[in-house]
Amino acid sequence: MGLATAAGSDLKTELARCDGCHAPNGRAETMPFTGRIAGQNETYLIYILRQYRAGHLSGVNAAIMTFATKQLDDAQIRSIAQHYAQLQ
Ligand code: HEC
Secondary structure: OOOOOOOOHHHHHHHHHHHHHHOOOOOOOOOHHHOOOOOOOHHHHHHHHHHHHOOOOOOHHHHHHHHHHOOOOHHHHHHHHHHHHHOO
16 A cells, blocks of 8 residues: 555554545545545645645634644655555
8 A cells, every 4th residue: 555654553543534534445435525535636635634734724624634634744644645646
């Protein structure tokens, strides 16, 4: 899965949390309002995750994502973005 770098099991834990809302395939099939993230442009994913983490996006759903990203460091965000960008 290309996740050998960065924080190892910590990253798996984080991905499991993402998957809970975005589905393991990243296609938002269970919760459509979360948006499809599989195959999304990696640079965009890094950008938007950092925006959420910084609390720059407003609204109830954005607040959920700020909560979901606030403990991630930049290396984890890069690894997570790479992971979902690789999914189809
Ligand atoms: C509790 C549910 C929940 C969790 C956990 C969660 N998300 Fe989200 N995510 C959402 C919701 C809801 C939105 C829509 C936010 C909005 O409308 O601004 C969203 C939006 C996003 C977007 C933006 C999609 C787009 O089209 O712009 C990305 C990227 C994303 N999430 C990635 C992640 C990642 C990576 C994780 C794990 C670190 C994660 N999410 C964890 C619920 C969640």
